[in-house]
Amino acid sequence: MAELLDVLLFTTLRAGTPLLLIVLGILITERAGVLNLGQEGLVIMGAACAFVATSTSGSVWIGTLTGVAAGVLTSLSFAALVLGLRANQVAAGLALTIIGTGLAAMIGDGMSGVSIVGMAALQIPVLGSLPVFGHALFSHDPLVYVSLLLLLVTWRVMDHSRLGLSLTAIGHNPRAAHQLGIAVLPLRLMAILTGGAFAGLAGAYLAVAYTPLWSEGMSAGRGWIALALVVFASWRVLRAMFGAYLFGLMSILNLLLQGAGVSISPNLLGMLPYLATILALLLFAKARYRNTNSAPRALGQTYSPGD
Amino acid sequence: MNLMLRPLRSTLRAPLRSTLRGSLFSPLRSTLCGSMPRPLNRPLRTLVGLTLLILSTVSASGWSAAATAEGQPLRIAFVHEHPVSAGGWSQSHDKARKGLEETFGKSIAVTTLEGIIPGPDTVRVLTRLARDRYDMIFATSFGHMNAVMKVAQQFPQITFEHASGYKQARNVGTYQIRAYEGRYLAGMIAGAMTRTNQIGYIGAFQIPEVVRDINAFTLGVRAVNPAANVRLIWINTWLDPSREREAAELLIAEKADIITHHTETPAIAVAAEAAGVYVIGYQFDRSAFAPTHHLLTVEHNWLPIYREKVQARLEGRWKSNLVWLGLADDATRLVSLSKDIPATVLLDVEAARQDIIKGKRSIFAGTLRDNEKVERVAAGQLLGDQDLAAIEWIVEGVSNAR
Numbered sequence: 001m002a003e004l005l006d007v008l009l010f011t012t013l014r015a016g017t018p019l020l021l022i023v024l025g026i027l028i029t030e031r032a033g034v035l036n037l038g039q040e041g042l043v044i045m046g047a048a049c050a051f052v053a054t055s056t057s058g059s060v061w062i063g064t065l066t067g068v069a070a071g072v073l074t075s076l077s078f079a080a081l082v083l084g085l086r087a088n089q090v091a092a093g094l095a096l097t098i099i100g101t102g103l104a105a106m107i108g109d110g111m112s113g114v115s116i117v118g119m120a121a122l123q124i125p126v127l128g129s130l131p132v133f134g135h136a137l138f139s140h141d142p143l144v145y146v147s148l149l150l151l152l153v154t155w156r157v158m159d160h161s162r163l164g165l166s167l168t169a170i171g172h173n174p175r176a177a178h179q180l181g182i183a184v185l186p187l188r189l190m191a192i193l194t195g196g197a198f199a200g201l202a203g204a205y206l207a208v209a210y211t212p213l214w215s216e217g218m219s220a221g222r223g224w225i226a227l228a229l230v231v232f233a234s235w236r237v238l239r240a241m242f243g244a245y246l247f248g249l250m251s252i253l254n255l256l257l258q259g260a261g262v263s264i265s266p267n268l269l270g271m272l273p274y275l276a277t278i279l280a281l282l283l284f285a286k287a288r289y290r291n292t293n294s295a296p297r298a299l300g301q302t303y304s305p306g307d
Numbered sequence: 308m309n310l311m312l313r314p315l316r317s318t319l320r321a322p323l324r325s326t327l328r329g330s331l332f333s334p335l336r337s338t339l340c341g342s343m344p345r346p347l348n349r350p351l352r353t354l355v356g357l358t359l360l361i362l363s364t365v366s367a368s369g370w371s372a373a374a375t376a377e378g379q380p381l382r383i384a385f386v387h388e389h390p391v392s393a394g395g396w397s398q399s400h401d402k403a404r405k406g407l408e409e410t411f412g413k414s415i416a417v418t419t420l421e422g423i424i425p426g427p428d429t430v431r432v433l434t435r436l437a438r439d440r441y442d443m444i445f446a447t448s449f450g451h452m453n454a455v456m457k458v459a460q461q462f463p464q465i466t467f468e469h470a471s472g473y474k475q476a477r478n479v480g481t482y483q484i485r486a487y488e489g490r491y492l493a494g495m496i497a498g499a500m501t502r503t504n505q506i507g508y509i510g511a512f513q514i515p516e517v518v519r520d521i522n523a524f525t526l527g528v529r530a531v532n533p534a535a536n537v538r539l540i541w542i543n544t545w546l547d548p549s550r551e552r553e554a555a556e557l558l559i560a561e562k563a564d565i566i567t568h569h570t571e572t573p574a575i576a577v578a579a580e581a582a583g584v585y586v587i588g589y590q591f592d593r594s595a596f597a598p599t600h601h602l603l604t605v606e607h608n609w610l611p612i613y614r615e616k617v618q619a620r621l622e623g624r625w626k627s628n629l630v631w632l633g634l635a636d637d638a639t640r641l642v643s644l645s646k647d648i649p650a651t652v653l654l655d656v657e658a659a660r661q662d663i664i665k666g667k668r669s670i671f672a673g674t675l676r677d678n679e680k681v682e683r684v685a686a687g688q689l690l691g692d693q694d695l696a697a698i699e700w701i702v703e704g705v706s707n708a709r
Binding site: 003004007011015018105108109110111112113114115118206210211212213215216217218220251252255256258259266267270 | 389390392398422513538539540541542543544546547548549550551552553554556557558560561571572573574577578581595596
């Protein structure tokens with residue numbers, strides 16, 4: 001039983017990590033009022049570039065940084081479209097997904113038979129050998145802890161800092177924020193690029209740490225799931241984190257129940273993560289934040305200070 | 308959403324690839340059909356349509372046969388569900404495509420379309436290929452079946468071939484590899500080598516092709532080790548490395564010391580290597596991903612099938628049929644066998660292989676029970692190809708939900 005719990009906790013934490021990273025990136029971008037539907041493209045670009053860089057340089061860290069850089073650069077093209085040319089955000093985001101998946105396939109061409117040495121797990125001396133939760137919590141690869149650190153920073157910045165307030169302000173009413181002296185476009189640019197970096201890091205995590213291999217389609221729809229999670233989490237950092245890990249837990253539980261021989265159709269079990277996450281977040285939202293609609297009110301609208 | 312978008316990408320890449328692979332549109336045809344290179348105005352299009360109509364009535368059953376006779380290459384198209392670089396099913400077909408090009412050289416011109424998700428997009432893609440006057444179209448995913456049947460009805464002069472399905476028509480042939488024969492041998496090795504008597508199996512979807520392999524593998528395991536169990540997990544996707552790995556690790560945590568899979572990527576080999584348990588690869592040699600713990604791969608070799616089908620088409624003697632090749636034709640084979648497998652086990656496996664080839668041993672011979680202990684095949688009975696093509700019950704010895 002203790003062993004089962006250990007496996008469950010360990011794999012949940014790992015399965016939730018890429019989702020958590022994407023979710024945080026989306027949250028930052030959307031709080032600033034920009035809807036970026038290109039997450040899937042950003043993640044797969046991050047994965048492809050991280051894998052190719054790791055395979056050529058031999059260093060997982062160079063690979064990870066390349067993945068982040070790929071996310072930033074790809075989202076820069078999105079920013080150029082929606083901020084610079086004031087293009088429609090939905091269309092630009094979808095285009096980003098299409099271009100990202102195609103480009104990633106091109107970058108990764110010929111890489112699918114290549115194997116790399118993935119990111120090794122940290123061996124934390126004392127904590128790792130604690131009973132019960134020691135192994136499950138303290139023997140992950142470094143990126144899992146990086147993601148937790150980023151979670152803390154994002155939570156702190158978004159909910160408890162002047163910068164977070166400014167971001168929320170330009171997400172709700174960019175015109176008013178502009179008149180208060182907040183530089184709307186530079187802040188939005190920063191939010192988009194940060195979101196890109198998070199998605200790129202998630203991709204790098206998939207290709208370098210989680211499953212050190214390259215396969216087209218390895219993002220497997222996580223970008224879309226994360227976009228939905230942010231909506232259900234009402235754009236709140238901690239609830240988004242809860243959603244990401246719950247989704248991870250449920251997708252593991254789906255496999256675990258099958259292994260335990262529970263006689264439910266695997267197709268029904270396959271729906272479990274989606275159903276459970278939607279239900280939990282909806283109930284959560286109903287209980288805590290009745291009558292508050294926390295969606296950024298200017299989400300998806302183009303804005304230019306000259307208007 | 309993502310699924311909807313991928314075919315778009317593949318169509319964007321397709322023309323580029325086909326050009327790169329040297330299958331240029333013949334200038335005459337591209338002007339006549341006009342679907343790709345340049346749009347025609349309406350009167351011209353009507354004219355072209357009329358010309359085509361006349362041509363097709365005149366040369367009743369074969370524009371393409373005539374074209375081949377004039378020394379034009381046979382135009383072949385492959386339609387894959389997955390990227391040919393993903394390292395699995397689609398790639399195993401693509402490997403045979405290379406073999407075809409080597410064998411037939413200039414007498415064929417091949418185009419490959421990848422990432423064609425089953426559904427309306429397949430119909431669209433197949434229709435376009437048919438309008439572009441391809442002579443022979445291979446659709447390689449089980450899910451392409453209904454689209455192939457639909458489009459083939461509209462283009463009776465074009466030869467369609469569908470891998471792993473069970474529907475045929477006058478111009479639709481099917482083909483499949485008896486991979487279950489290879490799986491049976493792999494099961495014998497796994498049964499002989501497991502210490503914990505738990506063998507993990509990761510399946511994608513509960514369709515006959517996958518179920519057949521699981522059953523044959525388990526029968527192989529049980530033939531040498533009646534105490535061993537196969538633990539099965541369905542992951543409901545062909546391609547998601549993370550889920551493949553998660554499933555592998557759960558099976559390992561439940562004491563499986565050998566794992567195998569019916570999914571696309573090498574993620575399971577990676578997980579096995581990291582955990583220090585053996586892995587039996589599938590479809591494509593996975594040894595590079597588990598240098599010390601790769602037992603063997605049950606490899607697909609589609610070339611004998613494709614060679615025969617294309618040869619028949621070139622010689623004008625093609626007929627719709629079901630080609631199902633196995634060990635006897637080297638269509639399924641065990642490759643990269645590990646040094647850890649004891650020589651005595653290998654001898655037994657080789658003997659079984661010879662027996663299967665000579666027809667002395669039948670894998671699906673009664674008495675067979677399903678995993679709820681219901682008798683499915685009575686003593687002295689055999690499962691025929693028709694039964695195998697539609698099999699959906701899981702054999703005794705597999706522990707899973709259903």
